[in-house]
Amino acid sequence: ETGVTQSPTHLIKTRGQQVTLRCSSQSGHNTVSWYQQALGQGPQFIFQYYREEENGRGNFPPRFSGLQFPNYSSELNVNALELDDSALYLCASSLGREGETQYFGPGTRLLVL
């Protein structure tokens, strides 16, 4: 069974640029959630995708957007990057959308200069 994978592992961007982060869910899982973890903080929920549709969203601006593909992999896109977007971005997959156990990938560390 393949676990959750994310790419790239690290990324450096400059303010104003756009970035795309990718996530492959664990085999058999149809739900992907994205979290932002700033340094020294707990993860904060960005949004969740269930069967290719957005299933909920946290307190993040519209410049954070996402997609889920038919194979249940997912992308997180961030436009107009700001310095405060520097963080570890975690993807988690699960089966179902109601509080099911989420399994996390290793994360993508984004640095915005």
Added chain:
Amino acid sequence: AQSVTQPDIHITVSEGASLELRCNYSYGATPYLFWYVQSPGQGLQLLLKYFSGDTLVQGIKGFEAEFKRSQSSFNLRKPSVHWSDAAEYFCAAATSGTYKYIFGTGTRLKVLA
């Protein structure tokens, strides 16, 4: 508002000593509860979870947690800590019908040889 609180930011214990990490939640109904561990630069690994039933939950790596409804707590314990347990520990909660985890701010564990 729903919240998860981990009162201890840092905890230091000697190898072989017992450990207890505190977690309190504030929810309208009893949530699903989770403990995750994060090693430096890594994603989150699930240690254990509580959905219902027996209030003492056994997890991986010798960890256990006890759910106490009267105290709105879900404290993590380990009888004898190993140096490899040094990491950051996150408590998280979710409710049935919702789609996001709410995390505490984490407790960083240091183990002295």
